[in-house]
Amino acid sequence: MKLLEERILSQGQAVNEHILKVDGFINHQVDPLLMGEIGREFARHFRGQGITKVATIESSGIAPAVFTALELSVPLLILKKQPSKVLNTDLYQTQVTSFTKGTSYELTLSQKFVSDQDHVLIIDDFLANGEAATGAIRLLRLAHATIAGLGIVIEKSFQPGRGKLLEQGIHVYSLARIARMGENFIEFVEE
Ligand code: G4P
Secondary structure, X not given: OHHHHHHHHHHOEEOOOOOEEOOOOOOOOOOHHHHXXXXXXXXXXXXXXXXXXXXXXXXXXXXXXXXXXXXXXXXXXXXXXXXXXXXXXXXXXXXXXXOOOXXXXXXXXXXXXXXXXXXXXXXXXXXXXXXXXXXXXXXXXXXXOEEEEEEEEEEEXXXXXXXXXXXXXXXXXXXXXXXXXXXXXXXXXXX
């Protein structure tokens, strides 16, 4: 997505060769006009596939996911991060470990909001190692929902996330794919 790539080049900052800072327009201060365009693009790509719900992982996935859900006119499910397992039979939970942040959490979803009738599109801001997305898929499958695909705002294509998801048969659509980055440069994958 040209608009997004231009914004990453003008306002993103590669902190080092692994971490891209986008807190001026995606995950601290949010640009709603850009998010509107992102939602329209995900909806254009995934429309007509019988999607019943959009799901995301709190918190930075919420902005792009809400605009996508709005465009598709379906509810948004926010998968919550709990610090530990909760003994409650009304919840689905699965453990996720973030390599980037060095933390683990229990991804949590109330059983009342998802069923075997749901066909779910997962949206997230970053794809790095694919652990969060894999956890979200595991959680939704506990409810016997089916997965329409994964929409990612920024994919770090030099990390293994995309490969892991493709191996699981998941369709991944990323709006910006970073091939390489470092101090003062960001290069996108040539499509
Ligand atoms: P994975 O899910 O693909 O395996 O990635 P990993 O666990 O390694 O990292 C996940 C967390 O790190 C996510 O935030 C993700 O947004 C963030 N992250 C990964 N790479 C980058 C990066 O280059 N720049 C920025 N700004 N963030 C990155 P989270 O823990 O889910 O927190 P939240 O921000 O959504 O609340």
